[in-house]
Amino acid sequence: MTKSEPILHLYNLDSDNVMAFSTTRHGGVSKGNYGEFNINPYSGDDIEDVEANKKSLCQLLGIDEDHLLMGHQIHKTEIRQIGKEFFLLSPETKRMILDGIDAIITDIPGTCIGISTADCIPVMLFDYAHKAIAAIHAGWRGTVVRIVEKAIQKMQELYATAPEQCEAVIGPGISQQSFEVGWEVYKAFEEAGFPMQDVTVEMPSSDGNGTRPHLDLKEINRLQLLSAGILPENISVSTIDTYTDTRFFSARREQKGTEKCGRILSGFILS
Numbered sequence: 152m153t154k155s156e157p158i159l160h161l162y163n164l165d166s167d168n169v170m171a172f173s174t175t176r177h178g179g180v181s182k183g184n185y186g187e188f189n190i191n192p193y194s195g196d197d198i199e200d201v202e203a204n205k206k207s208l209c210q211l212l213g214i215d216e217d218h219l220l221m222g223h224q225i226h227k228t229e230i231r232q233i234g235k236e237f238f239l240l241s242p243e244t245k246r247m248i249l250d251g252i253d254a255i256i257t258d259i260p261g262t263c264i265g266i267s268t269a270d271c272i273p274v275m276l277f278d279y280a281h282k283a284i285a286a287i288h289a290g291w292r293g294t295v296v297r298i299v300e301k302a303i304q305k306m307q308e309l310y311a312t313a314p315e316q317c318e319a320v321i322g323p324g325i326s327q328q329s330f331e332v333g334w335e336v337y338k339a340f341e342e343a344g345f346p347m348q349d350v351t352v353e354m355p356s357s358d359g360n361g362t363r364p365h366l367d368l369k370e371i372n373r374l375q376l377l378s379a380g381i382l383p384e385n386i387s388v389s390t391i392d393t394y395t396d397t398r399f400f401s402a403r404r405e406q407k408g409t410e411k412c413g414r415i416l417s418g419f420i421l422s
Contacts (some may be wrong), residue, residue: 155179157208162275162387163318169277169284170212173322173389173417175398176246179204181413189413191267193223196413209417214261217245219267221416222252226292230305233257235265246343253293254302258283258310258421264416269400270393272324272368273417274299274376278306280316291336291373295343299375314380319387321376322417323399326392327367331357333399337364345371 157178179188179202185196190205192198209216220233229252237245249255255264264286266273271290277283286294287302303405306312331354341347350371356363369388376386393399393415405412 154303155187155207157204157211158358159211160323160391162322164318164320166277166279168279168282168422170420170422171275171320173279173399173415174208175415176400176413177398179205179207183409184412186413189273189400190416191221191414194267195411197290208416212263214263214420218261219263219265219418219422220249220255220257221286222249222269222288223395224252224253224256224288226290227253228286228293228296228298228301229251229255230298230302232305232309233259233262235259235286242380245282252422253288253298254285254303254305256283256285256306256309263418263420268322268324268393268412268418269402269405269412269414270325270330271373273322273415274302274372275320275322275417275419276306277318277419278310278312278316279318281312282315282421283310283312284421286417286419289368291368291404292333292364293341294368294371294375295339295345297343297375299372300379303379315382315385316380318385319342319381320375321369321372321386321388323389323391323393323396323415324369325394325401325403327370329367329394329403330366330368331363331394332366334364338365339368340371346374350374351386386422
């Protein structure tokens with residue numbers, strides 16, 4: 152097993168108290184559709200490779216391995232706060248707490264919280280007044296039920312977060328050009344009250360059978376940030392399309408039949 156340093160995509164924030172990043176698929180030891188850098192233990196990858204990749208990322212970030220946290224995501228809206236008491240718990244209890252969640256929030260320095268994606272939209276929030284962070288998994292199922300707005304509401308409850316004192320990063324994810332969906336998905340967003348004329352284009356179907364809608368998931372999540380009170384100048388939106396950019400994992404591009412693939416980790420770490 153050859154050691155290799157993870158290659159990260161970094162984001163520019165107006166604070167020295169936080170670091171935001173997304174992993175690429177380069178700089179690890181995983182193989183095949185997981186190659187090279189995957190640290191998601193729920194994706195079907197070899198667990199020894201996952202652990203080796205996790206160790207190298209923690210060394211790069213300068214944190215203990217038990218301070219790199221990500222949940223077992225299920226495309227819903229469960230949000231978990233991590234406090235100091237979490238690190239006193241047994242490994243099994245920690246796994247239970249992180250199971251079935253799609254967003255993590257914390258204000259504990261030296262802790263990296265992250266979410267795993269491979270086309271879904273990662274959204275990261277930094278409350279620079281109260282030194283609190285959130286990592287949110289916004290696939291279409293989470294987006295349509297407004298997980299980003301719910302995460303901001305949770306931060307307001309726990310930390311007295313003021314949205315106008317936050318920075319937000321929308322990380323690498325599938326683009327509107329690449330995100331063809333069925334009309335039932337379009338209908339779900341329409342019924343949820345989203346401005347479909349602003350976030351949808353109709354294009355020829357990939358199977359040659361008429362047309363289908365293409366949703367702009369990044370824009371829909373940006374609109375949620377604005378609706379919650381985040382200032383437009385404090386929102387950074389990545390132009391990376393995971394479906395076409397092979398530096399990043401893409402479930403839509405790589406998962407065929409029973410085949411699976413690795414996951415990007417988008418994370419925040421407080422100093």
